[in-house]
Amino acid sequence: MTTPHKIPESVLVVIHTPDLEVLLIERADRPGFWQSVTGSLDTLDEPLIDTAARELFEETGIVADGSDIVLRDWHLSNIYEIYPTWRHRYAPGVTRNTEHVFSVCVPRDIPIVLSDREHLQYAWLPFLEAADRCFSSSNAEAILQLSRHVHPT
Incomplete structure (x- = not known):
């Protein structure tokens, strides 16, 4: 049985605390690559919010x-x-992906259970530090925009 190709449409979920500490996770397939939660749609008709919750x-x-x-759906998409x-x-x-941005605010002490096959470790960081650590520019930019989406003026 062949594995179907990934759908080039995905979600990015920035996990943060009320005081804007951001959870980053380190990829198992690329040690040293830190990111927020990401993942592709499982099916073409999977609602984005369901993809975000599943991932x-x-x-x-x-x-x-x-x-x-x-x-929280930011109604923001990045094509990269x-x-x-x-x-x-x-x-x-296929060379381009469309990424839809979401965020979720959680208590700092929420238990984190990583998928061993996907991630090595996690870290809570102040948002500027988290943005600096991300390997993905769209992920870093989302983190930098976090306060605008969490506390809109």
């Missing part, structure tokens, strides 16, 4: 229950070139 749970164990822990090292996961000729 949040799969990668951190955090459940967005809609009452205490609520995913897929890193050449990961293009083999997509259909031939």
